[in-house]
Amino acid sequence: MRGALGGPRVLLRRLREVMAEPISAQDRLDKIVVLIAANMVAEVCSVYVLRVDATLELYATEGLNRDAVHLTVMRTDEGLVGHVAREAESLALSDAQNHPEYSYRPETGEEIYNSFLGVPILRGGNTLGVLVVQNRARRTYTDEEIEALQTTAMVMAEMIASGELTALAKPGAEPAVRRPLHLTGTPLADGLGLGHVVLHEPRVVITNVIADDVQKETDRLDGAIGKLRASIDLLLEEDGLSKAGEHREILEAYRMFAHDRGWMHRMREAVHSGLTAEGAVERVQSDTRARIMRASDPYLRERLHDLDDLANRLLRELTGRQRASERADLPENAILVARNMSPAALLDYDRDRIRGLVLEEGGTTSHVTIVARALGIAAVGQVENATSLADPGDPVIVDGLAGQVHLRPPGDVEEAYAEKVRFRAKRQARFAELRDRPSVTRDGVAIDLMLNAGLLVDLPHIGETAAAGIGLFRTELQFMVASTFPRISEQLALYRAVLDAAGDRPVTFRTLDIGGDKVLPYMRTVEEENPALGWRAIRLGLDRPGLLRSQIRALLRAAAGRELRVMFPMVADVHEFDAARTILERELTHLRKHGHALPEKVHVGAMVEVPSLLFQLDEMLTRADFLSVGSNDLVQFLFAADRSNVRVADRFDPLSPAALRAFRMVAEAGLRHGKPVTLCGELASRPLEAIALAAVGFRALSLSPASVGPVKSVILDLDVGAARALLLPLLEDTSGAAEIRAALRAFAEDAGLPL
Incomplete structure (x- = not known):
């Protein structure tokens, strides 16, 4: 395409000059539409800006009636301009007035124009406005002309995003780029x-989108693409995929996209239209993002993250910036x-x-x-x-x-939430008043409330909440946040600090629950079809006994002269528990032989997370000193619903008869054998669920620190006998019609329990 001003590259250079002039925002817009109209050999060029009220306002025009500027406003479901904004796709018509979505606006005087080309003004895939050119003659706009206008629209997007146009808007009609x-x-x-x-x-901030030397920008783009492809190939060839920080499947997707000829061709075209290499990447990704965001195919929408990551990698390659968070200036x-x-x-x-x-x-x-x-x-x-x-x-x-x-x-939303914050502060103050009250129900049943923890930052919560102890200390968190494998001395220091903070209150340490979705950045990963059901937790510990031994040794030494409670995660068979306990006994013997001080007493337990253990409870309780139910995993395995998959994670209710019957089995087995049983999953952190757990027999719950106040408030007012009388018949109901959650909620409301 060659227009009066010499084509898109010349236009972009002229636009850069106009953008740099010290003139008002309206004057700048007026100059820009004149330049575009001349370059495109069009009688009309108009800029419509999307407002906070989801309407489009005419901000500048060359060719239409200028009195219509800031007067013409249309909805996004109205007219051809609305169509472009709504669909985030370009629209080129040689006979616009016969299009079914054509909308006549008499104040603009556009009835004499037949041809229409509109492109969305996009930033990050989000529509900020529409750029339009029109001609009287019925003409077909070429792909080159459409590409040129899209490139120009990118420059317009940066102008709108800068906030420069806000001064032109009436209150309540500001550009949508800053809309609530x-x-x-x-x-x-x-x-x-x-x-x-x-x-x-x-995001990599692009400061220059207009190229001075097209060939140089093409070479820069080609070079960055080559480096990107080589880096992805290298990641896939390395043995230790965990060093890459991303899953192999994602890297395979990156490699596929990075070698996609269509992607490369679109970026090259954008460079040839006058953009820098960075501008081309941004433009192509913004267009792609806009299309995928409006797609109904869930697979395509999932791929958006892959494409975003790929574009960001390429931008970092082009700008020389490393992946880093700006943590210094928080x-x-x-x-x-x-x-x-x-x-x-x-x-x-x-x-x-x-x-x-x-x-x-x-x-x-x-x-x-x-x-x-x-x-x-x-x-x-x-x-x-x-x-x-x-x-x-x-x-x-x-x-x-x-x-x-x-x-x-x-402002009104901010004020409403500021009031909410004040209300929550008052509620927390009320919870604080309950701090030293024993956790005993209205009918005299003691229910210990303990904490879930895993880091030093958790320790002050023991005193703040007056918790009965730590019911679950997730030892793997120390490993997950470290850059290298923690030495025994580092583990020893953490475990000793935890026991010191707890004082005379019990702490239950869970041995390493790694594998599955808990990947250590410094440990070689094993690719599995279904990692949640694979080589993880106690299975990994038994197969790598050196890992388990070193942790147990640190725990035993940290607890010298005190009681120690250790439990093994994801036990599926009593023989696994036997094998793990044997390792612990050998470590006790080793420490005794070498003259180390030993714990006063060691309690060894297991987590009930795998459904197979529900049918070995009596055998397990003849071996274990206590059991803890990990409701997160037990529920996901009971319902075969991956808790990390948002499509199925909430499909099954943990207050359904199946789950509650499983919980009751564990509680009753503990009662039969006189062994303590705790529930330490996230379930215990919700007041309604805590009522159900108390009703099926749990007398110890381990929960998040923030949940102690709300749950304790419910426990103090709860009549466990009445809750049990309501719940147990529902669990025996074989009609399949029991609505346990609704029944419990009605019970709580009738009893005035604060949910």
């Missing part, structure tokens, strides 16, 4: 966080926004400044969620497109209870 957004997701960690966005992996009230992150990454931040966490992925039982709860950080997961919608520094509110995120909230 109400996003919904999955509640991960209770709490309210008010603060400002910090992107965990900040605001006082930081809200982290990320696709996903590891527990170690979260702990890298200054925890005194973190108020909330927003994840595009993340499940209720993921390990970063567990750490967020320990830190008292409000967290919401499964927030679609969060990292593209949020900009660094944006004000944001995270409601961890409701699973809601308010991005750039209006």
